Structures are given as structure tokens and as C-alpha cells.
Amino acid sequence: MHFLFKLMTYLKTKWFGVFLYDEEKIKDKKLFPKEPDEIAEKIYLMQKGGVLEEEEYFKKHKPVVDDERLSSIGKIGKVKKLYVMGKEFGYDNDLLRKACIKLAMRKIREEQEKRERRITEAVETLDDIIKVTNILLERMRSWYDYFSFEGGDIEDVLAIKVGDKKLDKIEEENIKNLAKLIVSLQKARKDIENYIKKTMEEMAPNVSNIAGAMISARLIARAGGIDKLAMFPAGTIQLLGAERALFRHLKDGTPPPKHGIIFQHEMIKKAPKEKRGKIARLLATKISIAAKADAFTKNFIANELKKEMMEKYEEIIKSKEK
Missing domain, CATH: 1.10.246.90 (Nop domain)
Structure with a gap:
């Protein structure tokens, strides 16, 4: 009696292409275009967890894969090591170097864009803090005017003595809390300004x-x-x-x-x-x-x-x- 053993089929993606192979040989392959931009784009997509169209092509074979990214393509398992070099198919190290430079530049641009968006948020937050602080300062000074015709700065308000009655003490606590809130906003403003300054010096x-x-x-x-x-x-x-x-x-x-x-x-x-x-x-x-x-x-x-x-x-x- 003869037994037929079906060899396991594996899928592996290299920087220059996607390979379908078994224990004995490469059964099929999809090579990437020999363009640094396109290779960089494919590496970028893989690093982001995406599946390439070249990988999707082999889904019908239900290969064994060792990358969670490809779990929709085949079964996760131990994959036989694939010994294959780019130069065997006309892909040299200079092409890889150029693709890596393209990829690095893209990541730098993305990081810069993220930083720029955060700077925009910081600037808008700073503007809001300045606006709110000015409103509260005006309100605090107006409130303080009921007790004194002089001063009205934070230090004056924090040292105020309204009276001994229960309502006086509540009012005194409230106006002092307002002054403390303004102090904390002023500190936040300074911290954000320092962050913006350091970021701009770098960016x-x-x-x-x-x-x-x-x-x-x-x-x-x-x-x-x-x-x-x-x-x-x-x-x-x-x-x-x-x-x-x-x-x-x-x-x-x-x-x-x-x-x-x-x-x-x-x-x-x-x-x-x-x-x-x-x-x-x-x-x-x-x-x-x-x-x-x-x-x-x-x-x-x-x-x-x-x-x-x-x-x-x-x-x-x-x-x-x-």
C-alpha cells in the first residue's frame, strides 16, 4: 500500500518579494517592482500591520505563516526557514539601501507632522489659557474691589480677610480659591510656553x-x-x-x-x-x-x-x- 504525503506549504515575505514554498522547493513567487519607492511602500505597509496584495494572492493555498499579520492568509505555525537572497533575482544591496532611505524619510516626515499637530494643539491651548486667565483676573479684581480700593493682585487676594461671620469665611475661601486657580493657570501657561520654545528650537x-x-x-x-x-x-x-x-x-x-x-x-x-x-x-x-x-x-x-x-x-x- 502506498501512502501519499502532502508537503506543508509555507509563505514568507522578503524585502524583495513573497514566496510560496514547501520542504523541497519554491513553488511560486511574487517579486516586487525594482523601484525604491514601491519597495519602501510595501515595507511600510507591513510594518503598519497591513497585508500586501502579493500575499493575498497566495491565500487560496492556505499556507503556514509565522507572522500574526498574515493570520487571515494562512495558519499560524512554525515555518521552515527560507534560504533565498535578493541578488538571486536581480535585487542588489543598493536598491535595498535606497528603499530604506525612502522609508526612513517617510517616518521622519510622519513624526514631524505629528509633532506639528501637537504644536498646534499647544498653541491653541495656550491661547485658551491666556483668554481664561484674563477673564478670571478681571473677575477676581472686581470681586476684590468690594473690600479694598487698592491692590487687587494675587498676593493681595490671598491675604484678604473678609470677616468673622460664616458667610464671610465662605466668601473669603471662594475668592482665595479663585486666586489659586489663576496661579495654577499661570504656571500651566509658563510650562506650555517652555514646551513650545524647546520644540521649536528642535523642529x-x-x-x-x-x-x-x-x-x-x-x-x-x-x-x-x-x-x-x-x-x-x-x-x-x-x-x-x-x-x-x-x-x-x-x-x-x-x-x-x-x-x-x-x-x-x-x-x-x-x-x-x-x-x-x-x-x-x-x-x-x-x-x-x-x-x-x-x-x-x-x-x-x-x-x-x-x-x-x-x-x-x-x-x-x-x-x-x-
């Missing part, structure tokens, strides 16, 4: 050095990322944050805005009103160049840009031309 050292960490963070948040900011012309950067004023100008014919977010920069704020437009253009131009360096070349050029900017700034300030 956009050139822009941060030229415009300051907070202005840089607001520009990047408004633009939607450092890459997008780098693609904006200087004129757009100059007016980022002034969209409402620009809309009013276009709709109602009001004077056009000369600057947006960058108005917060000391160079513009301290300049004579008639020279702010020129200084805003100067700053926006340098920010545009700095953003391109941060997004693309990664070269630190802020010192040279700042030197050029300050020289031009002095010229504008000293100029009698309005």
Missing part, C-alpha cells in the same frame, strides 16, 4: 531664531506645518493671521493689513507706525528663507540671516523716507 531652529519661538509656532500652526510655511511667499507669511482684516479690505474697501502674526515681533511693535510695513516685509522675507532651510536643507543659516536682517532694519529705521 524649526532657523525660523525660531529669526522670529522667536512663539511667533514661529503660531506661523507653523496657521500654515499647517513647516513644509507648507516654507512654500509660502514672503507676502503670504507677512499677512498670516490677518485674514479677517484682508477680507474686510476686499469686501468693504478698508485699508489693507500690513502684517498679521508677525506684528508681535519686537522689531515691528517698537518701530514707528509708518515704517512697520517695510519692517514686516523684511521679517517675512527672512522667515521665508529660514523656513525653507528648516524644511528642506536642514542647514542652520539663522546667524547670517539675522545679521542681514538687523543691518537692513537699521537702514529702514534711520531712513527719512516714509
Whole structure:
């Protein structure tokens, strides 16, 4: 009597293709295109837990697989080691190197985008904290005015003595709790500002050095990322944050805005009103160049840009031309 033994079929994915094989030989294969971008894309998909179409092709064979990612393709089990090299099929190490570089660059971009989104959240949170703190400070001082016509700062409120009656003590506790809440919000504001500063120094050292960490963070948040900011012309950067004023100008014919977010920069704020437009253009131009360096070349050029900017700034300030 003769017995027929069916050999186990295995499935294994290498960086250059997918192989179906048994104990004796490779039965079938699906090789990847010899393009770094496509190989990088397939490796990326696998690392994310996805199943490749080349792997799906072998599902009908119900192979044994050793990767949980492929549990929908075959049965999880011990897989016979597959001894196969890329060069046997014309895939050299240079192709692998290029694919790995593409993959690494994609991951860096993704991480940067995540960081940029978190910076946007931090900036918006900071704005909310500032707004709420100002409202509560005004309310606290208004409340404190019932007991004193002087002071009204946190220290004054924390030292207040309302009275000895039960309601007085409750009121005193409430106003002091309000002061403590404001103190905690001020601490949160400082912590977030420090986080933004450190992040901007790492993410956009050139822009941060030229415009300051907070202005840089607001520009990047408004633009939607450092890459997008780098693609904006200087004129757009100059007016980022002034969209409402620009809309009013276009709709109602009001004077056009000369600057947006960058108005917060000391160079513009301290300049004579008639020279702010020129200084805003100067700053926006340098920010545009700095953003391109941060997004693309990664070269630190802020010192040279700042030197050029300050020289031009002095010229504008000293100029009698309005």
C-alpha cells in the first residue's frame, strides 16, 4: 500500500518579494517592482500591520505563516526557514539601501507632522489659557474691589480677610480659591510656553531664531506645518493671521493689513507706525528663507540671516523716507 504525503506549504515575505514554498522547493513567487519607492511602500505597509496584495494572492493555498499579520492568509505555525537572497533575482544591496532611505524619510516626515499637530494643539491651548486667565483676573479684581480700593493682585487676594461671620469665611475661601486657580493657570501657561520654545528650537531652529519661538509656532500652526510655511511667499507669511482684516479690505474697501502674526515681533511693535510695513516685509522675507532651510536643507543659516536682517532694519529705521 502506498501512502501519499502532502508537503506543508509555507509563505514568507522578503524585502524583495513573497514566496510560496514547501520542504523541497519554491513553488511560486511574487517579486516586487525594482523601484525604491514601491519597495519602501510595501515595507511600510507591513510594518503598519497591513497585508500586501502579493500575499493575498497566495491565500487560496492556505499556507503556514509565522507572522500574526498574515493570520487571515494562512495558519499560524512554525515555518521552515527560507534560504533565498535578493541578488538571486536581480535585487542588489543598493536598491535595498535606497528603499530604506525612502522609508526612513517617510517616518521622519510622519513624526514631524505629528509633532506639528501637537504644536498646534499647544498653541491653541495656550491661547485658551491666556483668554481664561484674563477673564478670571478681571473677575477676581472686581470681586476684590468690594473690600479694598487698592491692590487687587494675587498676593493681595490671598491675604484678604473678609470677616468673622460664616458667610464671610465662605466668601473669603471662594475668592482665595479663585486666586489659586489663576496661579495654577499661570504656571500651566509658563510650562506650555517652555514646551513650545524647546520644540521649536528642535523642529524649526532657523525660523525660531529669526522670529522667536512663539511667533514661529503660531506661523507653523496657521500654515499647517513647516513644509507648507516654507512654500509660502514672503507676502503670504507677512499677512498670516490677518485674514479677517484682508477680507474686510476686499469686501468693504478698508485699508489693507500690513502684517498679521508677525506684528508681535519686537522689531515691528517698537518701530514707528509708518515704517512697520517695510519692517514686516523684511521679517517675512527672512522667515521665508529660514523656513525653507528648516524644511528642506536642514542647514542652520539663522546667524547670517539675522545679521542681514538687523543691518537692513537699521537702514529702514534711520531712513527719512516714509
